[in-house]
Amino acid sequence: MKAVIALAFLANPAGADPVFVDRADGLPAPHVYAGGWEHFVGGGVAAFDCNGDRRPDLFAAGGENPARLFVNATEAPGAPIHFIEGALPPLTHVTGAYPLDIDGDGLLDLAVLRVGPDLLLRGGPDCAFRDASDDWGFHPRDAWTTAFSATWERGQDFPTLAFGHYVDRADPEGPFEACDTSDLFRPTGRGYGAAEVIAPGYCALSMLITDWQRKGEPGLRVSNDRHYYVRGGYEQMFRLNPLAERVEDWPHVSLWGMGIASQDITGDGLPEVMMTSMGDQLLQFNTGAGFVNAPFSIGTYAQRPFLGDDGRPSTGWHAEFGDIDNDGLADLFIAKGNVDQMPSNAIHDPNNLLMQQPDGTFVEKADVAGIATTERSRGAALADLDGDGRLDIVVINRRAPMEVWQNQTPETGHWAGIEPHMTGNTRAVGAWVELRSAGGIMAREVTVGGGHAGGQAGPLHFGLGSTTEADVRVIWPDGTVSDWAPVPIDRVSNVSRAGSALRLNP
Numbered sequence: 316m317k318a319v320i321a322l323a324f325l326a327n328p329a330g331a332d333p334v335f336v337d338r339a340d341g342l343p344a345p346h347v348y349a350g351g352w353e354h355f356v357g358g359g360v361a362a363f364d365c366n367g368d369r370r371p372d373l374f375a376a377g378g379e380n381p382a383r384l385f386v387n388a389t390e391a392p393g394a395p396i397h398f399i400e401g402a403l404p405p406l407t408h409v410t411g412a413y414p415l416d417i418d419g420d421g422l423l424d425l426a427v428l429r430v431g432p433d434l435l436l437r438g439g440p441d442c443a444f445r446d447a448s449d450d451w452g453f454h455p456r457d458a459w460t461t462a463f464s465a466t467w468e469r470g471q472d473f474p475t476l477a478f479g480h481y482v483d484r485a486d487p488e489g490p491f492e493a494c495d496t497s498d499l500f501r502p503t504g505r506g507y508g509a510a511e512v513i514a515p516g517y518c519a520l521s522m523l524i525t526d527w528q529r530k531g532e533p534g535l536r537v538s539n540d541r542h543y544y545v546r547g548g549y550e551q552m553f554r555l556n557p558l559a560e561r562v563e564d565w566p567h568v569s570l571w572g573m574g575i576a577s578q579d580i581t582g583d584g585l586p587e588v589m590m591t592s593m594g595d596q597l598l599q600f601n602t603g604a605g606f607v608n609a610p611f612s613i614g615t616y617a618q619r620p621f622l623g624d625d626g627r628p629s630t631g632w633h634a635e636f637g638d639i640d641n642d643g644l645a646d647l648f649i650a651k652g653n654v655d656q657m658p659s660n661a662i663h664d665p666n667n668l669l670m671q672q673p674d675g676t677f678v679e680k681a682d683v684a685g686i687a688t689t690e691r692s693r694g695a696a697l698a699d700l701d702g703d704g705r706l707d708i709v710v711i712n713r714r715a716p717m718e719v720w721q722n723q724t725p726e727t728g729h730w731a732g733i734e735p736h737m738t739g740n741t742r743a744v745g746a747w748v749e750l751r752s753a754g755g756i757m758a759r760e761v762t763v764g765g766g767h768a769g770g771q772a773g774p775l776h777f778g779l780g781s782t783t784e785a786d787v788r789v790i791w792p793d794g795t796v797s798d799w800a801p802v803p804i805d806r807v808s809n810v811s812r813a814g815s816a817l818r819l820n821p
Contacts, residue, residue, distance in 0.1 A: 358693030359411025359769025411768025464764025591631030
């Protein structure tokens with residue numbers, strides 16, 4: 316039990332059970348992800364600061380409803396979370412979005428996933444967005460996009476973009492066994508050329524580019540929906556350059572794969588991987604040479620509803636790690652919900668909030684926390700919306716209103732937020748941030764992708780428990796390792812390169 320041994324010295328006992336308050340009334344109006352069978356999947360949310368006020372804003376997919384931008388107007392840390400409506404170009408048939416600074420101007424842009432041609436929206440001051448697809452030579456095909464990831468390859472000003480497609484809508488034999496291939500767009504200068512085909516395709520629902528071995532060779536991980544590929548499909552790993560499948564890095568695992576979360580939860584510096592599915596939610600430990608399934612006793616499989624009398628298998632979608640009570644242990648949120656009225660799976664399927672314990676096991680607390688809703692949840696985000704150092708929760712539901720939950724857990728521990736910045740790849744995608752304290756070293760990778768149809772750009776959040784002193788260092792995307800530097804506690808710090816040292820800007 317590698318996980319239990321490694322976690323024993325990191326543990327800081329939690330002070331109290333998690334507590335959340337419903338702040339959906341803080342949205343300017345209810346928002347619903349809706350539509351027919353092409354919107355059974357998708358329904359993501361992007362969390363990012365689009366106006367530089369240090370408060371995460373939200374871009375919410377709408378399906379057949381218009382996508383919406385919610386600009387954070389929360390007055391102060393701990394004040395009730397609320398938003399105002401932001402301006403967007405008219406956008407329908409949106410399945411999700413991911414924030415990243417494509418052109419390196421310091422303002423976050425959006426890769427928008429659609430049923431139809433995808434879009435690249437360029438961010439401007441004060442949360443203004445315009446379609447820059449033509450400006451950047453981005454000409455995607457008409458497809459059904461449900462997954463995305465990105466990274467900066469060496470020597471490139473613009474990122475490499477991976478768009479994962481679901482069912483081929485043009486296949487007359489579809490939808491069953493009609494999975495589409497996916498597309499990889501590499502930059503040609505400050506724009507894009509023709510796509511490279513990512514094949515074979517098994518109905519991708521989540522993608523994540525990650526340097527899971529920490530050797531400077533990121534791989535593209537793809538989670539696929541077995542419901543449509545039926546025979547022969549599996550979760551995939553691709554080498555990026557040259558693009559090629561690497562079966563040896565990930566022995567075949569076949570799931571009804573919906574989402575991916577990746578983070579080091581054992582304290583050895585290597586990221587584990589969590590995959591949501593119909594039935595078992597599969598956590599795998601990273602050995603450095605490959606992955607091994609977590610034992611059932613760890614408490615993360617969450618294969619059936621934990622409350623109510625519906626004993627049919629669960630359907631997991633967005634998964635995300637985050638330290639809810641700042642005790643130094645990564646917790647796990649999973650958005651759950653039936654595809655629509657699928658009789659083989661639970662209809663009333665509560666979302667999970669799995670709180671990690673000092674022995675490395677996870678305990679369900681969604682009901683205690685007040686967030687065990689049973690709508691058809693899809694995308695989600697864990698982000699500190701009010702700036703008080705506690706991670707809040709946003710959930711997108713299919714055919715039901717969007718949820719916003721404010722974390723008001725008492726007796727939480729200390730924390731630190733670290734946001735690395737550099738030129739070009741301004742958010743340092745591909746960097747590793749390590750935080751060292753009396754409890755050990757916690758490592759986090761800056762990535763774009765994962766989850767289900769939505770992701771985040773912002774500070775990496777580290778819970779510290781009772782620890783009041785910590786140091787930080789960054790392994791930059793080019794492999795350069797910074798010196799250790801003391802980091803302020805209970806605040807967010809921007810860090811940038813200053814030779815071998817770090818410049819910290821609280």
